[in-house]
Amino acid sequence: MVKSFNDNYNRNQTAFSLRMRASMDGMHISGAERILSEDKLPSELVSLFNRAINHGIGTPDEIYFSVEEIKEDILFAGSLPISTILTEGSEDSRRKTKELLKLHNISEKTISKAFNDISKGASPDSKNMRGAIVIDIDTGERLEPDPYRGVRVSRMDICEEAEDTLSIEMKRIDTEGLRVKEALILATKVSMAGTVAELCWSDNPDYTTGYVASKRYGYVRFPDLKKKGDIKGGRAFFFKGQVSDIYSYINFLQKRPVLIERVTQGFRPCTWEEFLSRTRRDEI
Ligand code: WAQ
Ligand code: MG
Numbered sequence: 001m002v003k004s005f006n007d008n009y010n011r012n013q014t015a016f017s018l019r020m021r022a023s024m025d026g027m028h029i030s031g032a033e034r035i036l037s038e039d040k041l042p043s044e045l046v047s048l049f050n051r052a053i054n055h056g057i058g059t060p061d062e063i064y065f066s067v068e069e070i071k072e073d074i075l076f077a078g079s080l081p082i083s084t085i086l087t088e089g090s091e092d093s094r095r096k097t098k099e100l101l102k103l104h105n106i107s108e109k110t111i112s113k114a115f116n117d118i119s120k121g122a123s124p125d126s127k128n129m130r131g132a133i134v135i136d137i138d139t140g141e142r143l144e145p146d147p148y149r150g151v152r153v154s155r156m157d158i159c160e161e162a163e164d165t166l167s168i169e170m171k172r173i174d175t176e177g178l179r180v181k182e183a184l185i186l187a188t189k190v191s192m193a194g195t196v197a198e199l200c201w202s203d204n205p206d207y208t209t210g211y212v213a214s215k216r217y218g219y220v221r222f223p224d225l226k227k228k229g230d231i232k233g234g235r236a237f238f239f240k241g242q243v244s245d246i247y248s249y250i251n252f253l254q255k256r257p258v259l260i261e262r263v264t265q266g267f268r269p270c271t272w273e274e275f276l277s278r279t280r281r282d283e284i
Helices: 038-053 089-102 108-120 160-172 176-192 241-255 271-284
Strands: 015-024 028-038 062-068 075-078 082-084 133-136 156-158 195-199 210-214 217-224 235-238 258-262
Touching: 015 038, 028 038, 028 235, 038 062, 062 108, 075 176, 075 195, 075 235, 089 176, 089 195, 089 217, 089 241, 108 133, 108 195, 133 210, 133 241, 156 160, 156 176, 160 176, 160 258, 176 195, 176 210, 176 241
Parallel strands: 075 258, 082 217, 133 235, 156 258
Antiparallel strands: 015 028, 015 062, 195 210, 195 235, 210 217
16 A cells, blocks of 8 residues: 555546465465556565565465456545444453344344354354355345355555554554555445445454444444454454346456545444444434
């Protein structure tokens, strides 16, 4: 994200999608997505290579890079606002995460299914998936065409200036880390696709904060959503609509270029009750 487009004056430059994914013994361990101009490609390739080989989980035995010219129009967007809920351990976090999902009119059965699948490793062979589960909010049915791989969101990034603003904003609200920035960019794009809500926690055993994100409630973080040492993680996109719409939905997630150019103000960590009263106030 060091890169990208310096807003208005070089919007006409050709943009490239740069992707990296690394695996070890067939298990996905690291990936990244960038949108950037040609002059930034060489340095970013090197930095993503370093990132892949220095990944905490292990040294990859395969690293793939792809560079594609972006021919579609880029959608410029504002980020979702960040909130962080103060909780008392993983059970409390899970309970509140589920409550927030219920506020999106997602059935309890569907919520439990998403939690159970991610907790046990959501691919049919109980490994972490490279992409996300897509789950029908009413039936709880999984809709991703390839249940081993899932749907991988691609072609999203943040403009340089917006990234600087985001760093300042994150400091203001006591939040830090590249992981948060990348997840926020992804979650913003996922919300723009019409996703009812997204549920996510990392597959990194040391990173236990997860989130629920949606247009309606923003990017809502829950510390300790999983226990330290747990290597299972993943994402679920809660989908509402005709099953026939699923292909254009997935196409948007995989192909439509989205660049964050504005940062929406977020909130300092607060209790669940404070969060609820704030969101209710906003709805009036
Ligand atoms: N598209 C779809 N699913 C993805 C993608 C993608 N581009 N990248 C990762 N996933 C899925 C995949 O199943 C991974 O195993 C899982 O998500 C977790 O990925 O606010 O770091 O990169 O403190 O480990 C969230 C909280 C961090 C950040 C999420 O995810 C915060 C994180 P990871
Ligand atoms: Mg990871």
